[in-house]
Amino acid sequence: MGRMLACRDLQLTLGGTPILRGVDAVFEGGAIAVVGRSGAGKTSLLHCLAGLRTPTAGEVTFDGASLAAMSEEDRARLRLERFGFVFQRAELLGELSLLENIALPLEMRGEPRRECARRAAELVERLDLSDCAGRRPDRVSGGQRQRAAVARAVVGRPAVVFADEPTGALDERNGRFVVDMLLQQCAHESAALVMVTHDAQWADLCDRRLTMADGVVAADDVSSASERASTGPQ
Numbered sequence: 001m002g003r004m005l006a007c008r009d010l011q012l013t014l015g016g017t018p019i020l021r022g023v024d025a026v027f028e029g030g031a032i033a034v035v036g037r038s039g040a041g042k043t044s045l046l047h048c049l050a051g052l053r054t055p056t057a058g059e060v061t062f063d064g065a066s067l068a069a070m071s072e073e074d075r076a077r078l079r080l081e082r083f084g085f086v087f088q089r090a091e092l093l094g095e096l097s098l099l100e101n102i103a104l105p106l107e108m109r110g111e112p113r114r115e116c117a118r119r120a121a122e123l124v125e126r127l128d129l130s131d132c133a134g135r136r137p138d139r140v141s142g143g144q145r146q147r148a149a150v151a152r153a154v155v156g157r158p159a160v161v162f163a164d165e166p167t168g169a170l171d172e173r174n175g176r177f178v179v180d181m182l183l184q185q186c187a188h189e190s191a192a193l194v195m196v197t198h199d200a201q202w203a204d205l206c207d208r209r210l211t212m213a214d215g216v217v218a219a220d221d222v223s224s225a226s227e228r229a230s231t232g233p234q
């Protein structure tokens, strides 16, 4: 895989305060954890990479194209068609069932109804949501909501899934289940995963760990999970 997503000398200043102070990184696929202390700039980096926020200086490119050079409409299309998102709280639409929420990105793209329904049903099955797919988000557990958010993020076969503290609202057991599902589904759909987390145990499950400190990349390591995988069984 080539240089799918990259940023060069990325800077973000908000209200006169430098938040990102020159971030260089290349994301070529696999699962990347973005870690670091509170306030280090993890969420700000994720928002810039995903085209949700315009950096003050520097550049983000996706498949070689600069996000800043695109019109807002083209960036919105990029987010809808090539990116998937999972936030700390699932942010599902309360008036729709889980199944309808999962199908929504495909419907917004104007895909045929039958295909939307087929694909959403496939994700419901894969994420073990069959029992509650017809219910609204306020009638299911936090773990089920977050699994539906994972399904919605991958339903459109994105190139990159951005997850910001996807387990923040869950207990450890449900958190582990959601991270496992997220990793599994991204691998299944060949999507890269960029996951902001403060939790070292989730970062260890990723292939790579980008450590942010004070608005810059302090370390960029291959994580132990990936080293174990490449070493193979002894």
Ligand SMILES: Nc1ncnc2c1ncn2[C@@H]1O[C@H](COP(=O)(O)OP(=O)(O)OP(=O)(O)O)[C@@H](O)[C@H]1O
Pocket: 014, 015, 017, 019, 036, 037, 038, 039, 040, 041, 042, 043, 044, 045, 198
């Ligand atoms: N709109 C804003 N205006 C001014 N400062 C902001 C704004 N948004 C965020 N910040 C500051 O930018 C810094 C980085 O925030 P960011 O949310 O990117 O960090 P983070 O590493 O994700 O933190 P956390 O782990 O607590 O979520 C923080 O010091 C935050 O207070």
